[in-house]
C-alpha cells in the first residue's frame with residue numbers, strides 16, 4: 001500500500017512546475033485545440049459557449065507557456081469548414097478574435113508576446129482582419145513568446161504552394177534544381193523562420209493530424225488527451241511537457 005501511495009505521490013510530483021522547470025522545455029509547442037462543441041453539448045449549452053470557454057483556455061495556456069519559457073506556441077483552432085456551421089455560429093466566431101484581442105492585447109504587449117498568423121488571413125471579414133493586423137503590428141517588435149495562430153491553414157496546400165514557388169525559382173534561374181535540399185525546401189514554407197514543433201498536443205480524444213504541419217512534425221513528440229479544449233488546464237500542459245521530457249531523455253539514451 002505504502003509503495004503504491006509513494007508511486008502515486010511521485011506521479012503527482014512529476015507535474016509540479018518547479019520539477020518541470022528542471023528539465024528541457026520544448027522550444028516550440030503546437031496545439032490542435034479540439035472539443036469546444038462537445039464541451040458545450042455535454043452541458044446542454046449553445047456551441048458558442050464552448051468557443052468562448054475555448055478562448056479563455058487560449059488566454060490561460062498562452063500566459064502559462066510564456067511563464068515556462070516556451071519560445072513558440074502554434075495554435076490550430078481545429079474547426080470543420082465554416083460552411084457546415086449555422087450562420088449565427090460563424091458570425092460569433094468571426095467576432096471572437098476581436099473580443100480576444102481587445103481584452104488580451106494589452107497583456108500580450110506587457111508580456112512581450114509577438115502575435116503572428118500562419119495561413120490565409122485575407123479570407124477573414126474586414127473587421128476581424130483589422131483586429132488581427134493591429135495585433136501583429138503592435139507586437140512585431142516583441143521578443144518573448146511567439147503566439148502563432150494557424151488561420152485557414154492546410155498543410156498540403158502549404159507544401160504544394162512551396163513547390164510552385166520553388167519551380168518558378170528554378171525556371172527563372174534564382175536557384176538550380178541541384179541546390180534543392182530539405183533546408184532550401186523548408187525556406188519556402190510558411191514556418192520558414194520558426195523551428196519545427198518539439199511537442200504536439202491534441203485535445204478531445206481525436207488521434208489525427210487533420211492536415212496540420214505535415215512537413216514540420218516529422219520529428220515531433222505527440223501527446224493526445226481526451227480532455228476537451230475548454231477543460232484543458234496548466235496541469236494538463238505540465239503533464240504533456242513532463243511526457244516530452246521523459247521521451248527526450250530516452251531519445252538521448254541508446
Ligand SMILES: CC(C)Oc1ccc(CN(CCC(N)=O)C(=O)c2cnn(Cc3ccccc3)c2-c2ccc3sccc3c2)cc1
Pocket residue numbers: 033034036051052054055058076077078079082093094096097100101115117124128132135149150151152229
Ligand atoms: C490573432 C487571433 C486572436 O485572431 C484570430 C484567431 C482565430 C481566427 C480564425 N478562427 C475564427 C474564425 C474561423 N475561421 O472560424 C478560428 O480559427 C476559429 C475556429 N473556431 N474557433 C473557436 C475556438 C476558440 C478557441 C479555441 C479553439 C477554437 C476559432 C477561434 C476564434 C477566435 C479565437 S481567439 C483565439 C483563438 C481563437 C479561435 C481568426 C483570428
